[in-house]
Amino acid sequence: MELLQKKLKEKRIRPSFHRIKILKYLDRHRTHPTVDEIYEALVKEVPSLSKTTVYNTLELFSKKGIIGNLTISGSEKRYDFENKAHSHFLCKKCGKIFDIDKVDCPCENNRAVRGHKIDEVHLYFKGVCKSCLM
Amino acid sequence: MELLQKKLKEKRIRPSFHRIKILKYLDRHRTHPTVDEIYEALVKEVPSLSKTTVYNTLELFSKKGIIGNLTISGSEKRYDFENKAHSHFLCKKCGKIFDIDKVDCPCENNRAVRGHKIDEVHLYFKGVCKSCLM
DNA sequence: TCCATATTTGGAATTATTACAAACCAGAAG
DNA sequence: CTTCTGGTTTGTAATAATTCCAAATATGGA
Numbered sequence: 638m639e640l641l642q643k644k645l646k647e648k649r650i651r652p653s654f655h656r657i658k659i660l661k662y663l664d665r666h667r668t669h670p671t672v673d674e675i676y677e678a679l680v681k682e683v684p685s686l687s688k689t690t691v692y693n694t695l696e697l698f699s700k701k702g703i704i705g706n707l708t709i710s711g712s713e714k715r716y717d718f719e720n721k722a723h724s725h726f727l728c729k730k731c732g733k734i735f736d737i738d739k740v741d742c743p744c745e746n747n748r749a750v751r752g753h754k755i756d757e758v759h760l761y762f763k764g765v766c767k768s769c770l771m
Numbered sequence: 772m773e774l775l776q777k778k779l780k781e782k783r784i785r786p787s788f789h790r791i792k793i794l795k796y797l798d799r800h801r802t803h804p805t806v807d808e809i810y811e812a813l814v815k816e817v818p819s820l821s822k823t824t825v826y827n828t829l830e831l832f833s834k835k836g837i838i839g840n841l842t843i844s845g846s847e848k849r850y851d852f853e854n855k856a857h858s859h860f861l862c863k864k865c866g867k868i869f870d871i872d873k874v875d876c877p878c879e880n881n882r883a884v885r886g887h888k889i890d891e892v893h894l895y896f897k898g899v900c901k902s903c904l905m
Numbered sequence: 906t907c908c909a910t911a912t913t914t915g916g917a918a919t920t921a922t923t924a925c926a927a928a929c930c931a932g933a934a935g
Numbered sequence: 936c937t938t939c940t941g942g943t944t945t946g947t948a949a950t951a952a953t954t955c956c957a958a959a960t961a962t963g964g965a
Contacts, residue, residue: 653930653943672921687945692922694944708845708895712953713921724878726887737884744858744874744894752901753860753869759895760878761842767886787912787962806952821914826953828913846922847952 648701658683659694660703660718669707669715669725669734709734709761724759728766737762782835792817793828794837794852803841803849803859803868843868843895858893862900871896 641660645652662675670678672695676688695716698704705717709727719736722745726735739745745758775794779786796809804812806829810822829850832838839851843861853870856879860869873879879892 651931651942655944685945689923689946690944706845708842709893711840711842711845711848714845726884726889728887729890735885735887740878740881740884742876742878744876747874747896750860750871750896751869752904753862753896754898754900754904755860755896756863756898757896759843759893759897761893761895762881762884762887762889762891763893764888764890766888770886770888785911785962789913819914823915823954824913 644703648703650697650701650703655683655686655690656694656697658686659691660698663704663716663718667718667736669717671713671715673713705757707734707761708759709763724762726762726764726766728769729763730765730769733766735766778837782837784831784835784837789817789820789824790828790831792820793825794832797838797850797852801852801870803851805847805849807847839891841868841895842893843897858896860896860898860900862903863897864899864903867900869900 641657641664642652645656645660650656658679659675662670662679666678672688672691675695676686676691679691680686695704695706695714699706699716703720705720707715707717707725709715709725710732715734721739723739724737726737727733728735740760742760745760747755747758749755775791775798776786779790779794784790792813793809796813797804800812806822806825809829810820810825813825814820829838829840829848833840833850839854841849841851841859843849843859844866849868855873857873858871860871861867862869874894876894879894881889881892883889
């Protein structure tokens, strides 16, 4: 918790109660929860929480670079607490998203392609997860 | 046109007027247009076209595997006529999506990872495109 | 031509997200 | 301790994208 506060202060984000709650939730649930999941989970302990705050806060964190965002699902926003480079797997059956250790891929190091400046590289795998296969 | 009809028939999709129109549009506009762009462009020549038909048709094409779909943008559906493996670049300024020739990446050949069965591999670059840089 | 079935329509419902003004709160200044 | 100020949060309304579904229409074969 101290650690998370520090993380916010470093980026000049005032560590308000709600912000810390949300960041802590992301830290403890590395499943790339949806805004709704985060909201529903937290509103139980913090009944005053508004969904707009969750949106605002995640947007702020994302802009300041303390979390990343995924577009793997295509239907709703997903965020990523982890900052080490890694990739993602989406199960098309159950919808779960798994972190995948970084595959060593030359493309990940490109800083430009055809004159376009590259800021982010996303590698997404989609298929059927282990549990859904059984 | 003959070619596109054949493409549909091969996959046992009845080549109706609207379906051919939509497929032809995708073929001629390799910019991954949104549903709305497709609809607005086509409704001019085919005033009876409904947006639901565009959704239905793209979903059908995608299910039958004659087009692919992208989740690069995160805010709306995008489809991909091209069937050769390639990757995509999204400009975060103008929103345009560019096709990028396949980067030779070992990860693209994986058929499984950690026990999950991989059906699709998506490699997305995000940043600022050539024109927006100037 | 008629029938059965596939296709398309159009409007309503749903879901995710954003906009925005009002309310709230915490710390600085007096 | 009170007031002021600006950042934070709320809640509702608006928007945007998508899906649902029943009715209408078109199509190809008998």
